[in-house]
Amino acid sequence: MDKSMLGDLDGLPEEDKLRMAAMVDQLQIRDSLRMYNSLVERCFTDCVDTFRRKTLDKQEESCVRRCAEKFLKHSMRVGMRFAELNQGVATPD
């Protein structure tokens, strides 16, 4: 989510533009925190099954790393598609 979501706001006065930009920034911060939280929870749920020790096993650690990478790549991919579809670009098959 970025400023392209604002569409055609160029006609607005400066203070309105600033206000909208501030709104977008706030939403962005909130969404980043929310995504971080949900990512941590997801990878923990997927990868960690037992509580034998306090620290992560080698497998658990690499699983978590892979989980995070995969989810972030996935999220970027969805974001690209989302933006394209929002602008009415035809999707390739």
Added chain:
Amino acid sequence: MAATGQPINMQKEQMFGLAEKEMEYRVDLFNRLTQTCFDKCMEKKHKEAELNMGGWDRLELGICRRLYSKEVVGRGPGPRRRARVAMVATTHQKGRSGQGGLQSEAYSPLST
């Protein structure tokens, strides 16, 4: 001037409120879309960090279907549209054939 200024300000505030709500809605839609598609398309074992080819295609399809169904829900069904939705759904079920799935009708709940 002061009397006419008041309602214009309130209208502006309302517009800002609406714009904020729409942005929140889009963010929420994106988050739900991401979550649903990930849950449905990716394996849980996390064998590797890359998005597998199988997951990739299903992801693309999933996004299109999800957005299209959202659009349909937003408009409400009529008899012809019901037939169209059914047709598109069966097309997708048969596999990745035909169009990309999402008609390029203006997708915007508050189209300005």
